[in-house]
Amino acid sequence: MRKGGVVFLKIIKMTLNGMALNNKTKTIIIAICLLFGLTGCDKNTNFKGSIEEIVQHEEEVTEKISEDTEPEMVEKMEEEKSISKKDQQEEIKEDLIDYSKYLKRIWIPEEGENFSDYRYSFVFTKIDKGAIEGRLATDTNVSEYYFSTSSYEKKAIVFSGTVYYGLAKCSFSNENNGEGSITFQFYESDRIEAKLDYFTDVEGETDKDTEKSYLFRPYTISDFDSVDELNINYNENTTFSTNLNQWGEIKFVSGTNDFAHPYPVVFLTNEKDEIFFQFNGLVNGFDVIEINIEDLNEDGLKDITIILGVPEYPEAERLTGVFYQAEDGRFYMDESREKRWEVEN
Incomplete structure (x- = not known):
């Protein structure tokens, strides 16, 4: 059989391998294609014989092709399969990173x-x-x-x-x-x-x-305490958990440090006391008396009102400061106002 016929037969076989047919049916189809292929491809060759002879001839040629080519094909398929599996594993690895x-x-x-x-x-x-x-x-x-x-x-x-x-x-x-x-x-x-x-x-x-x-x-609350060897006296009345927009479940922690000039502190933390946000700009010499959560500027984000005072002197003046929540979650005071803290008697 000529080289062109072998290639033709190889192509037919590879095509049929992808179809849901049993081996006997595939063999008969290959034999018929071989009969027509040989008749049309080589006019000087007079190939005659029964279907059984053609089938036998096809099986001999197929076996020869299989011996010469299938190991390479199998190796290539295994290599492609290995690469595909590796890609899938890398995708899984990426998905697992939280x-x-x-x-x-x-x-x-x-x-x-x-x-x-x-x-x-x-x-x-x-x-x-x-x-x-x-x-x-x-x-x-x-x-x-x-x-x-x-x-x-x-x-x-x-x-x-x-x-x-x-x-x-x-x-x-x-x-x-x-x-x-x-x-x-x-x-x-x-x-x-x-x-x-x-x-x-x-x-x-x-x-x-x-x-x-x-x-x-x-960054944790203990880190804040360690700077300049400060200690925070926490206020249980203004320490609580709540759900706060994109922050999700969050904890407000507030108190006053015992520095020479005490000043109040307010943090947003998680359950590990890791600081997510630290409210700055609070006034020295006061304690945190009250914390209110409300959307004051009607932008769909909850704002924070912090009220400062002196617990030992309830009749003393109080200071009220509003921290507006930005779209990225952080809070800021209105810089356009002449006074950021309003005095209440």
């Missing part, structure tokens, strides 16, 4: 790595479908920017990028902070390794910590 636990928390350097002065801190505001966004603070805690819209936008570095299998590559560029890129590696043990790949400020100076890696962990 990025939600990294959101909203404030991340500070691990103890011993510029921990006391919070050289860097950051929050992730969005991680969805491979996209990631957040805010980075330098030389202070990122929570210091929360209560002021202007300082938040000017000083907090807004970064964005992509995340893939626990590795995020982000960049930033703006007139207030310069430009740079950051790499984040997410670990299962509530740790994130961050590397400032490059950072050039608005004057063109390169940051001293460029290409250095830091290990970060969640």
Whole structure:
């Protein structure tokens, strides 16, 4: 049989293998195709014989083709199957990474790595479908920017990028902070390794910590206590849990520290006392008397009213401050008002 006939027979067989037919039916069809193929393809060849002879001839040729080609085909199929299985496993691995636990928390350097002065801190505001966004603070805690819209936008570095299998590559560029890129590696043990790949400020100076890696962990109430060896006297009357828009189930924790000039503190935390949000701009010398939650500007988001006073002197004046909730969940005071805190007698 000529080479062209062998190729023709191979094609017919591969086609039939993909059809739901039994072996006997396939053999007969191949034999008939072979009969017509041989008659049309080679006019100088006089091939005669019964169906049985043709079938026998087909089986001999098929066996020869199978011996020569099937091992390669099987090997190729196994290789493709292995690649497909690997792709599926990688997709499953990506789906198993729970990025939600990294959101909203404030991340500070691990103890011993510029921990006391919070050289860097950051929050992730969005991680969805491979996209990631957040805010980075330098030389202070990122929570210091929360209560002021202007300082938040000017000083907090807004970064964005992509995340893939626990590795995020982000960049930033703006007139207030310069430009740079950051790499984040997410670990299962509530740790994130961050590397400032490059950072050039608005004057063109390169940051001293460029290409250095830091290990970060969640910012907790105990961290706040440890700064300057403060201790917070918590107020049970203004410490409670509630559901707060995109924050979900959250806990309000408030109290007063025992510093030389006591000042009140209010946090949003989870059940582990990890700080998600810290209300700033409260007035020294007062305690938190009351916290009210209500949508005051009718934008569909719950706002927070904090009332400060002196428990030992109920007749003394009280201060009322309103923190409006922004679309990204943070709270800010109305900077257009002459006085952020209203005096109540």
